[in-house]
Amino acid sequence: MLELNYIREHKDEIIERLKVKNFNGEDILNRIVELDEKRRQTQKDRDNAFAESKRLSKDIGKLFKEGKQEQANALKENSTQLKNESRQCEEQLTNIVKELNELLTQVPNVPHPSVPKGESDEENKLVYEEGPLPDPGKDALPHWELAKKYDLIDFDLGSKISGSGFPVYKGRGAKLQRALINFFLAEAEKAGYEEIQPPLMVNEDSAFGTGQLPDKDSQMYYVEMDNMYLIPTAEVPITNIYRDVILKAEDFPVKNAAYSACFRREAGSYGKDVRGLNRLHQFDKVEIVQVQHPGKSYDTLEEMREYASGILRKLGLSFRILILCGGDTSFASALTYDLEVYSGAQQRWLEVSSVSNFEAFQSNRMKLRFKDENGKNRLAHTLNGSALALPRIVAALLENNQTPDGIKIPEALVPYTGFETIT
RNA sequence: GGAGGGAUGGCAGAGUGGUCGAUUGCGGCGGUCUCGAAAACCGUUGUCCGUUUUUAAGCGGACCGGGGGUUCGAAUCCCCCUCCCUCCGCCA
Known part of the structure; x- marks a missing residue:
């Protein structure tokens, strides 16, 4: 959620920059500014009426104490009238604020100037590439074949127990997961x-805080009976640790890492995208989250990107990095790097x-603040990144490291697997 | 799942219809004292919205778990929800 003050002062600039995300914000932002104006006027009216009736109530109390019943009763009538007036204002105000908030939650985060315009992932911008393209040879098997050959993952069994997209990891396959x-x-x-x-599982407030609700609720599994959502990423519970929190400047940077299973409905996916481990309804991921001072969040973004790169390097995986174009950058993000193997x-x-760097977008939704040098409360910046998501790492490791003698486990991982090859 | 008790400012803990945004203690901040520190003493101490003179400050309003209601007036009374505690039941 963008800050109202910021919108008030930078409306046209925001409209312009949101075009990079292919979001036409002209009508909605104009309406927001208009409602904001109305809100302040209405609140002024209400406050004045309240203040007056408060004064009257005090007088009435005093009169009662002094035993002047009649005078008090006379004032009561005045007070009742005032109350009706202020009640009307209050009602108006409630409606205005409600509409205002609804509109505010519909505006995506403003993309960083370096985000290129574009419709889909085809227009993401390559910014870095490392390592030779692996070539396991003509007879190389895709990971779903390898998984079968070495009895590592059973997709059919998962379908039986749960449905497609819920693989069962077995034996060394399960161990490889745990090692990663x-x-x-x-x-x-x-x-x-x-x-x-x-x-x-998280409640509605948490899902709203990180921006999954109200926009992406069809992507999350929802447990209706208890009004809870299965997390699509550990980002949601981790970042929400800091919901309604006021940090001290010296707390920065807050750095958390979490392993979790992730659940995604992935409605509308099909074809080669969902083959094998490419896209699952349940998968494992280690997520890193940082909460940072607004002045430092972009340095932190680079640091996190470099951190994720370092892990890929240790696993011996060639990778490239893209800046997502506007159309592919998520609702809440200002700038997102994707790392691909x-x-x-x-x-x-x-x-x-x-x-991703969400700047103050999530913080504003969840009131995550810090006290700055002048003792003022300001919104912090939130960032997160996968480090890393398991299934596609497994896919790449299996495919790229296959040899006639079996699948080689990267050296850095051997202490964790306890075996060097899968034969 | 059943029965009961509770939720107040950073923390602890008063307050059961009338100047209560809220007694008090601790903590924090500033000061006096001291070579320095401790102790003691004095002062100060939240959040949000709006507004005025466009630093800082003043003023108005809201906030005593959340939402609704009664009343001229609610932290205090009523209703709903959430969370915590105790006991019973069930259970990895």
Whole structure:
């Protein structure tokens, strides 16, 4: 949610910049400014009426104490009248604020100047590439074949138990998952992130705070009986730790890491995108979250991007980094980097990490603030990134490291798996 | 799931219809004292919205878990919800 003050003063600039996200904000922002104006006028009227009736009530109380019943009763009538007036104002005000908030929650975050205009992921901008493209050879098998061959993952079994998109990891497949999670968490700890184990279901306030609601609710699994949502990422519970919190400047940077299962409905996905591990309804991920001073959040974004890159490097995976174009940047994000690894057998790039700066967009929704040098409360900036999402890492590792003698486990991972090859 | 008790300012804890945004203690901040510190003493101490003179400050309004109601007036009375505690039941 954008700050009202900011909208008031930068309306035209915001409208212009939102075009990069293909969002036409002219009508909605004009209406917001108009409602804001109305809100302030109405509040003034209401406050004046309230102030007056408050004064009267005090007088009435005094008169009663002095035993002057009749005078008091006379004043009562005045007071009742005033109350009716102020009640009308109050009602108007409630309606105005309600509409204002509804509109405000519909405006996406303003993209950073470096975000290119574009419709879809095809227009994302390549900013970095590292390592040779892996070539496992002509006879290379895609990961779903390898998973079957070595009995690592059973997709059919998952379908039986739950449905498509819920794979069952078995034996060394399960162990590989556990090894990756431990490796990622150990790396995060080394980098100064405090580990958190969050709830996997969240309430409405939390889902709203990070921006999943009201816009993306069809992407989340919803437990109607208890009005809870299964988390699509640990970002949601972790960032919401700081909802309604006022931090001290010296708390920055707040750094948390969490492993969690993630649940996504992925309505509308189809074809090669959902083959094997490419897109799942349930998957594992280690997420890193930082809360940072507004002046430093972009340095932090670079740091987090570099951190995720470092893990890929340690796993020996070639990767590239893209800046998402406006159309592909999420509702709440101002700037997002995607990290992609090359999947040798599928011969395509797979997104394994997404690192974003939300600036004050989430903070404003969840009232995450800090006391600045002058003792004033200001909104903090929030950032998060995957470090990393497991399934596509597994896909790339299996495909790129396949040899006639089996699948080689990257050296950095061996201490965690306890085996060097899958044969 | 059933029965009961509770939710007040950073924390602890008063307040059950009338100048209560709220007694008090602790903590925090500033000061006196001191070479310095402790102790003691004095002062100060939240959040949000609006507004005025466009630093800072003053003024108006809201906020005693959340929402609604009664009343001229509610932290205090009534209703609904959430969370916490105790006991019973169930249970990984």
